[in-house]
Amino acid sequence: MTSITPDTHRDDAPTGPGPRIEGFAEHRVPVADGVHLSAAVGGDPASPAVVLLHGFPQTRLMWRHVAADLAADHAVIVPDLRGYGASDKPAEAADGQTYAKRTMAADVVALARALGHERFALAGHDRGALVAIRAGLDHPEAVTHLASLDVVPTLDMWDVMRGTSAAVGFHLYLMAQPPGLPERMIAADPDGFFGHFLDLWAKDPRALPADVRAAYLSACREAVPSIVADFRASSFADVEHDAADRAAGRRLRMPVTVLQQDWGTALGFDAAGLWRAWAPDLVHRTVPCGHFMAEESPATVTEAIRALLLR
Numbered sequence: 001m002t003s004i005t006p007d008t009h010r011d012d013a014p015t016g017p018g019p020r021i022e023g024f025a026e027h028r029v030p031v032a033d034g035v036h037l038s039a040a041v042g043g044d045p046a047s048p049a050v051v052l053l054h055g056f057p058q059t060r061l062m063w064r065h066v067a068a069d070l071a072a073d074h075a076v077i078v079p080d081l082r083g084y085g086a087s088d089k090p091a092e093a094a095d096g097q098t099y100a101k102r103t104m105a106a107d108v109v110a111l112a113r114a115l116g117h118e119r120f121a122l123a124g125h126d127r128g129a130l131v132a133i134r135a136g137l138d139h140p141e142a143v144t145h146l147a148s149l150d151v152v153p154t155l156d157m158w159d160v161m162r163g164t165s166a167a168v169g170f171h172l173y174l175m176a177q178p179p180g181l182p183e184r185m186i187a188a189d190p191d192g193f194f195g196h197f198l199d200l201w202a203k204d205p206r207a208l209p210a211d212v213r214a215a216y217l218s219a220c221r222e223a224v225p226s227i228v229a230d231f232r233a234s235s236f237a238d239v240e241h242d243a244a245d246r247a248a249g250r251r252l253r254m255p256v257t258v259l260q261q262d263w264g265t266a267l268g269f270d271a272a273g274l275w276r277a278w279a280p281d282l283v284h285r286t287v288p289c290g291h292f293m294a295e296e297s298p299a300t301v302t303e304a305i306r307a308l309l310l311r
Contacts, residue, residue, distance in 0.1 A: 019215050021064045021078060023071070024128035028086075031102075032109040038086035039079035039111060043071035048144075049117035050076045050305070051108060055126025055149070057194040057220045058226070058292075059085035061212055062125065065298035069286030070305065077115060081128060082107050085219045092179065092229035099229040101154070101238035105135035109142050123147035124307055126287055126295055127230060130238070132277070136252045145308050148258045149301065150291050152274050154234050160269045168267075170196070175231035181217055182232075187224045194220040203290030212295075252279040255311040257304050259293060262286045283308070 004232035020026065024042035031037050038061055052063040060078040068075050080087040080118045084106050092098050108131060112120045119252075122143050124132030129148040136146045152160065158170055161169050162181055175182045194217055208216075220227060256279035272284040285304065289296040 055130025176235035
């Protein structure tokens, strides 16, 4: 496992203070009109590229162990998503598209292209996995392989959340509300809100050391409106886009690996079956670690990504 070191100023990427992924250079890259993504980049730029997308309530730091391992023989790009961490946080537009996963996926494709990679493998966790799925559907010419950690596609997520079992996803319903109320409620105690998930979802708290946990809380504290907008998009724009793809019979053309906790048993649905409807070339595995599997069991995640890249 790798460690993190304090950030220092670089003329090409003034991302501000905070921990960094050791051995990775910091870049700030324009990806859309008025939007820059901050990304850590490591490995050999001439090697096949792997892009790693973080989840909630995290930043790119969640990939610090996996990224260092993959950098031995790949170009590795680890951005903060639009609205998170050191990346730009545009105001949510009235049309609901600013944080649609389609928009965020286009960011990722533009980032990889700007760094010299027209084609790349893509792995995402949680919110980042939803962006990765959308990238695979919208940009199959760019995404060669796709790994998803601990989600089901957005359309299926809303279908399986019902009854008292839906209480586990209370935050999804809170942040689906119209602008105003959820932002005020969360901003009243952001550390309490975001810290709740860091504490509840980690089976091994040692996987989130104090400096990393503090970095996550600081980043979320400064991004309440954009984080809420990201989740709100999954109640409207993202559902519409998924439903249109399902109606048109669009599926993920590339090899796909899914690692999940056993949500199917917990919530009463066939997780592998849901995924197979989207991904014909599928490897689906349940894992015993907690939600933050890239930090709790990085060897498992790295092994799965490496096996995926051989398919």
